[in-house]
Amino acid sequence: MNPVYISAAAALSPQYTFEAEGLLQDVRSSDNGKLFVTDADYSKFINPVAIRRMSRLLKMGISTGMKCMQLAGIRSPDGIITGTGRGSMRDMEIFLGDMIRLKEETLNPTYFIQSTYNSVNGWLAMQTKCNGYNQTYVHRGHSLEMALLDAQMLLNETNERKTYLVGAFDEMTDEYFLVKSKKAYWKKPVPNSLDLFKHSDTKGSIGGEGAAFFTVTNDKENTICGIEDIRMLQDPDENEINRTIENVLQRHHLNIKNIDLVLCGMNGDSRFQPLYANILTGFTARTSITAFKHLTGEYDTSTSFALWLATELFKRQEIPEIITLKKGIHSDIKNVLIVNHYILNSASILLLKGN
Structure with a gap:
């Protein structure tokens, strides 16, 4: 297949990557085995009224996607393709907890709706008025790669200039961290995150999360x-x-x-x-x-x-x-x-x- 090109990119991560002018100049670290994203001013990209009803992952994903299109100078992409390994863990945990606590009666459906893997795609499509191709891949460690491959195949099928918004997002919760610690996912004892590679002789890693989006096109002009x-x-x-x-x-x-x-x-x-x-x-x-x-x-x-x-x-x-x-x-x-x-x-x- 022919290559595809990235014209803009945005990332929300445990480091100051969303709005900082420099690259990894002020580095954040952790001593508890968890690295959570540095929250941005989401109200710049999402209606403040809607933010109140949104989960943390929705705010992360939507804001990063909108920031990417802003950098690319695009109002509406030809399609939206994302990958996620977990979706909204927090909303799923709340919904399942309510289901047990309320014995499956009088459940609030909001948490279930927001926990679905394609919620970020839906919100991005509504905000950008994108009626085109919309797909979410949930393939664990290959989720983003599947989204990129899908975009590459779609862009190789046409001679017209098209731009797809491609991204990925995952969040970590304390409950998720606890469950995976029982499967030897995380290091014990816990090193400082910046010293991680000094402890490569022991099992486990440190938990993380993040969101990143890219505008991917079949036109090489003005791309990175x-x-x-x-x-x-x-x-x-x-x-x-x-x-x-x-x-x-x-x-x-x-x-x-x-x-x-x-x-x-x-x-x-x-x-x-x-x-x-x-x-x-x-x-x-x-x-x-x-x-x-x-x-x-x-x-x-x-x-x-x-x-x-x-x-x-x-x-x-x-x-x-x-x-x-x-x-x-x-x-x-x-x-x-x-x-x-x-x-x-x-x-x-x-x-x-x-x-």
């Missing part, structure tokens, strides 16, 4: 970067990761010397650290190796933060020290590889090319 390739892997080992990277590079007539920067999704969990062993040692001195989950925590659609971060690196041509594992000697940032995994059993590889 192109998405050249999207690969999704199930239960991969180190060898399959390496083979897939080689295959992606060969398909696009590249080799490891052509990659300027790699964004790694390692999460400090000793069970998954081998997936990144070759990446940390196999690339040449020219390539910068970076990581991001000590800033966001682990969540299903963390690839969305990595993709947003890549767009910022393309624009700024500077790599913040806080994400750098190995500084390369490349002159500029043109080819970027995102290699990410989710704590269950999925991994993905994205190849990006700056415009």
Whole structure:
């Protein structure tokens, strides 16, 4: 398939990414194993009356999507495609709690309605008057990747210039954190989030959340970067990761010397650290190796933060020290590889090319 292009991107994360002019200058950390997003002024993007009835995830997703379209100068996209691994966890927990407490009688349907995975899409469509294609993917660690692939296929089917709003969103709650702690998702004892990679010899990671949106188009003009390739892997080992990277590079007539920067999704969990062993040692001195989950925590659609971060690196041509594992000697940032995994059993590889 032909590449598709990102013309604008916005992210709401545990760091100051939504409105800050600098990139990761004032870094937030956590000592309790949880990284929650820094809330923005949602009233800039949502009617204040409607905000009162909205869940936190709805406010996160809608505001990030509207911010992205504002940056792109678009009032209404041709379609809206999103991915989420959990949807609105808080609304679902409230609804199920009420169901038990009220013995399934006189239930308030609001929490159920807002807990559905496509609520963010519906609100965005109403606010932008978008009557086009509208789809939500719920595929755990591959949710964003499925949304991007869907957008790529749709844009490859037409010769007309079209722009889709593509995004991802996931939230974390205390109850979710507690349940997953019983499945060894999180580190014990808990390190400071900025020291996450110093504890890669033990099991577990830190919990996170976030939302990110992108305007994706088939017209290269006035765009930030192109998405050249999207690969999704199930239960991969180190060898399959390496083979897939080689295959992606060969398909696009590249080799490891052509990659300027790699964004790694390692999460400090000793069970998954081998997936990144070759990446940390196999690339040449020219390539910068970076990581991001000590800033966001682990969540299903963390690839969305990595993709947003890549767009910022393309624009700024500077790599913040806080994400750098190995500084390369490349002159500029043109080819970027995102290699990410989710704590269950999925991994993905994205190849990006700056415009």
